[in-house]
Amino acid sequence: MRDKCIAVSAALDQYCKSGQTWMFGGFGRGGVAFTCLEELARRSQQYQNLTIVKNDANEPNLGVGMLLNQGMVRKMIATHIGLNPDAVRMMNEKKIEVEFVPQGIFAERIRIGGSGIPAFLSDIGLGTIVAQGKPTMEFQGKTYLLESALRANVAFLCADVVDRFGNCWFKGSNRNMNVVMSLAADSVIVEAKKIVETGTLEPENIHIPGVVVSAVVQAQPRAHIQEPGGGIA
Amino acid sequence: MSALSLSPQEEIIIRRAAQELKPGMLVNLGIGLPTLIPSVLPQDSGITLHSENGFVGVGAPVVGTPDYPVIDAGGRAVSLLKGAACFDSSFSFALVRGGKLDAAVLGAFEVSLSGDLANWMIPGKLTPGMGGGMELAQKARKVIVLSRHADKSGTPKLVERCSLPLTAPSCVTLLITEFAVFERLEGKMTLVSVHPSTTKEAVLSGFTFSVPSIPELRSWS
Numbered sequence: 001m002r003d004k005c006i007a008v009s010a011a012l013d014q015y016c017k018s019g020q021t022w023m024f025g026g027f028g029r030g031g032v033a034f035t036c037l038e039e040l041a042r043r044s045q046q047y048q049n050l051t052i053v054k055n056d057a058n059e060p061n062l063g064v065g066m067l068l069n070q071g072m073v074r075k076m077i078a079t080h081i082g083l084n085p086d087a088v089r090m091m092n093e094k095k096i097e098v099e100f101v102p103q104g105i106f107a108e109r110i111r112i113g114g115s116g117i118p119a120f121l122s123d124i125g126l127g128t129i130v131a132q133g134k135p136t137m138e139f140q141g142k143t144y145l146l147e148s149a150l151r152a153n154v155a156f157l158c159a160d161v162v163d164r165f166g167n168c169w170f171k172g173s174n175r176n177m178n179v180v181m182s183l184a185a186d187s188v189i190v191e192a193k194k195i196v197e198t199g200t201l202e203p204e205n206i207h208i209p210g211v212v213v214s215a216v217v218q219a220q221p222r223a224h225i226q227e228p229g230g231g232i233a
Numbered sequence: 234m235s236a237l238s239l240s241p242q243e244e245i246i247i248r249r250a251a252q253e254l255k256p257g258m259l260v261n262l263g264i265g266l267p268t269l270i271p272s273v274l275p276q277d278s279g280i281t282l283h284s285e286n287g288f289v290g291v292g293a294p295v296v297g298t299p300d301y302p303v304i305d306a307g308g309r310a311v312s313l314l315k316g317a318a319c320f321d322s323s324f325s326f327a328l329v330r331g332g333k334l335d336a337a338v339l340g341a342f343e344v345s346l347s348g349d350l351a352n353w354m355i356p357g358k359l360t361p362g363m364g365g366g367m368e369l370a371q372k373a374r375k376v377i378v379l380s381r382h383a384d385k386s387g388t389p390k391l392v393e394r395c396s397l398p399l400t401a402p403s404c405v406t407l408l409i410t411e412f413a414v415f416e417r418l419e420g421k422m423t424l425v426s427v428h429p430s431t432t433k434e435a436v437l438s439g440f441t442f443s444v445p446s447i448p449e450l451r452s453w454s
Contacts, residue, residue: 080364082361098362103365105368111323130367172302175322
């Protein structure tokens, strides 16, 4: 099977462009592609006007917080940004647009985005401002919101172990949004601290099959200090 | 309880809330006061805790630098109990929407007389986002809300109508404060118990609107 290991810079050169929509796996600090994010933030002049899809905004100058602080982001689609006061401030000052999505609907919109389903019916958020402006539909006598699929140009994932073909394995609570995002982007870049030879992982215990992965990159030790276990907020 | 940096009022609230959780229940604890409940539960409580980011079997917080990447919904490093299981976010919320949660314990900015909950947005001031709160408030079989009885200016958190954007309408089963427990009975938050430090009359006279109560209040514990 093809060896997809390339340098971070080569992966970004190949797949990333200004104005794109990027998805980032992770919940808080867990399962976040910090190495890719650091390299993306270094290219702040090159990548502008981005739409970022991540569960949360990380923390100031950390993870996707770096992209926000570098002024690269136009819009953020997230469920909760409370641990990043800079993001809250930028939203209040209208420097970025934030679309809040209930967390399970966020996951599901991405899941169907990768599953060939354009929209689904949901009752989450009915009777709240989340429902404002959304199409509704009567089905079997009840009113539902019509929730649309979410897709991206590039998804950045962080596994605990990846093989050279891209098969991913996650430890603890790191799977989070990574799994649904793996199908919902045109290109999928996976970083991991541990890259193993293809065939090392048990086929039955693979959380994301390598067939959906475009490139595998080495996570740098410097970035790992940021992962959960470092003690958080 | 020396390990807990809780105010006496907060300790009253979480101890009263812990009484609502029974062995065999699957429960989600929201960020803030609710996540402190495990510190007052016995170790073999038989309650299974769900963490929205993708596991059941939340154990004790991990002090220092853990070697295992497990965090709770608030980003704190926690341990996994024996029998814990990890999954992805989609499964985690399928479980919530699918009605598998016996209870969700959540914080609040406001609870209305009809049991509406507002806990995710103070427009222009504090907008952290709803996270998983809407699914939890709508779909858990029992929604237990923990809150200080009143804000700093003395205005009760139980209001006639919420002024803030809702997390979910008519969802609150129980509201527990340091002075009182309100239960939604026949569609209205109803006083069912008061803490020994106060009286039914004192609690009810603190509202500018009429709050129903049951004729014989239940004992606090």
